[in-house]
Amino acid sequence: MFSSKTKDVFAKLFSQNLSLELLASLSDSDRIDAIRQICDEIHFVAKDFEPVEHPYQQDCNLEKYESSPYEALSWDKNKDPDANQSGLYITPPELATDITRCALDLMGAGRNSVFFGDPAVGNGVFFSILQHLLDDSSIKSAIGVELNNQIAQSTRSKWSRYGLEVNSGDYLHFDSKPDRNLILGNPPYVRFQHIDKAYGQLLREKATKASGLKISGLSGLYVYFILASHSWMREGAIGAWLIPTEFMDTNYGFALRQYLTTSVRLKKIHIYDDALPQFENAKVSSCVVFLEKNGAREDDYVTFSHGGSIDDPQQSRSFSIGFLRSKRRWTFEMLFGEPVDSYGPTLGELFEIKRGIATGANEFFILKRDEAYDANIPDEFLVPLLPKSRTLSSAIVRRDAKGLPAVNNQLFLFDCSLEELELRRKFPLIKKFLDSADEMGIKDRSLIRSRRLWYRQERRDPPPFLCTYMGRGTNTVSPIRFIKNESDALATNTYLLMYPKPRLQVILDQNPVRERDLFDLLQAAEDADLRINLRKYGGGLRKIEPRELGTVRLPTLPEWLKEALENKLDF
Known part of the structure; x- marks a missing residue:
């Protein structure tokens, strides 16, 4: 089970014979210490080896590289993984193996003559797997690019003698690259907020010019990596990209979806199971996209799979390119959910849909009744507020005698239209509360700083219907829920607010029972069109x-709505 070299190293370090029983008995701290010592041993042994030039290395250099002032990027300097700025996630070897095997299968006979490229080479895991899966003679050329110079040097030292040419620099500014027939990449996942503004503008202009696509300023860095690699691929080349699934169902992912269905032949997309996170510090769902550099065909079929491995997924379905082009977004439920037969009107036809109130500092502006009393805030400046949906015991929020929501632990929003000097003069006891905003530093927050009166909230009427903005749900509870609000309470932006359009409101006012009927239809949509x-x-x-909620259709069309729609009454 263990090689003789492995046993020798273990015996030298721990003076014990290596066995499964011994490994199982080690504590976590012992395991960490063992790994550290083994790494030290490997490093010590590696120092005895001089790099050997591989016979095809000299043909791999990236030429005509134009140095960029943005080479030392802001996202490379930030190391806080929780801030999603570094964007560096190491590719697990088992995923790299799964991806590489599938890519080689797609290459067919081309796998006997591989010209490999990795635009974000990191520690060289894809090249390592390629070495195991192919004979040395099959890899004709191998190039990797790494922004971090320290990582590049380490990877170069480790793999150069096996033929991997590692170039240090910003891949997105290598303008001339020897063409490749196999590209495997796990590009940095960096949200647009963490990309230098001027650098991002430069990327968009460059990508738009090269692709002819309109690139959204909200695009993550991985979008530019994929588009920039189009020119690196020779005709018929295979590309495999480990990226977030967000491009499939966001507005800013449209350009990438368009590229995949018009500029190349999209072969396969495998979505990994969220229950088995692929990266310890990543908070996104991930997938791998396989494509071939050839013209897209309307009658081509693309395989979408989910869960398990690429070769043995839990779910798998195929869709034509024509079908994918016709869909504004590729949602998970559209791909893998049960077909839904919804023929009622869309919610956008019936409702004005708005986001809930964004206070900019919930911890200051939202108070419980006793907190508002202790702060001496007059009732006229307290707006009743719905609590978070998970605390609601029912999907219908009743009203008490004062119009407040009949819930435990009622919440209130501080909102005032008086000028601050007048507010302080008329209500001197509120001084301590107002002064605490300075102590908390909330006035410097962008949303609050943009207001004429820093404590004046957005204008909203109490919404008769609401929809939760996000959720996970359970086997029996939908992740997104509709709420019927009978109180005078408003809601924060954890909800989407739904106001019946004028004509619908007239119909509801004519017969109050219809309001409950409409809510029953909304709840039925939770298990039907909504999930798509x-x-x-x-x-x-x-x-x-909000826009996506507006496209949801009611599962059925009741007669009292059907008549109005047939008569084309204005909603």
């Missing part, structure tokens, strides 16, 4: 935006 429109994120999280 949900965005899927890591950890099973689902989200829906």
Whole structure:
């Protein structure tokens, strides 16, 4: 089971014979110490070896590289993984093996003459797997690019004698590259907020010019990596990209979806199971996209799979390119959910849909009744607020005698239209509360700083219907829920607010029973059309935006709505 070299190293370090029983008995701290010592041993042994030039290395250099002032990027300097700025996630070897095997299968006979490229080579895991799966004679050329010079040097030292040419620099500014017939990549996942503004503008201009596509400023860095690699691929080349699934169902992912269905032949997309996170510090759902550099064909079929491995997924379905082009987004439920027969009107036809109130500092502006009393805030400046949906015991929020929501632990929003000097003069006891905003530093926050009166909230009427903005759900509870609000309470942006359009409101006012009928239809939509429109994120999280909620259809069309629609009454 263990090689003789492995046993020798273990015996030298721990003076014990290596066995499964011994490994199982080690504590976590012992395991970490063992790994550290083994790594030290490997490093010590490696120092005895001088790099050997591989016979095809001299043909791999990236030429005509133009140095960029953005080479030392902001996202390379930030090391806080929780801030999603570094974007560096090491590819697990088992995933790299799965991806590489599938890519080689797609190459067919081309795997006997591989010209390999990795635009974000990191520690060289894809090249390592390639070495195991192919004979040395099959790899004709291998190039990797790494922004971090320290990592590049380490990878170069490790793999150069096996033929991997590692270039240090910004891949997105290598303008001339020897063409490749196999590209495997796990590009940095960096959200647009963490990309230097001027650098991002430069990337968009460059990508738009090269692809002819309109690139959204909200695009993550991985989008530019994929588009920039089009020119690196020779005709018929295979590319495999480990990227977030968000491109499939976001507005800013449209350009990439368009590229995949028009500029190349999209072969396969495998979505990994959220229950088995692929990266310890990544909070996104991930997938691998396989493509071939050839013209797209309307009658081509693309395989979408989910869960398990690429070769043995839990679910698998195929869709034509024509079908994918016709869909505004590729949601998880559209791909793998049960077919839904919804023929009622869309919610956008019936409702004005708005986001809930964004306070900019919930911890200051949202108070419980006793907190508002202790702060001496007059009732006239307290707006009743719905609590978070998970605390609601029912999907219908009743009203008490004062119009407040009949719930435990009622919440209130501080909102005032008086000028601050007048507010302080008329209500001197509120001084301590107002002063605490300075102590908390909330006035410097962008949303609050943009207001004429820093404590004046957005204008909203109490919504009769609401939809939760995000959720995970369970086997019996939908991740996104509809709420019927009978109180005078408003809601924060954890909800989407639904206001009946004028004509619908007239119909509801004519017969109050119809309001309950409409709510029953909304709840039925939770298990029907709604789930098709949900965005899927890591950890099973689902989200829906106002525009997407507007495309949801009611599962049925009741007579009292049918008559209005047939008569084309204005909603």
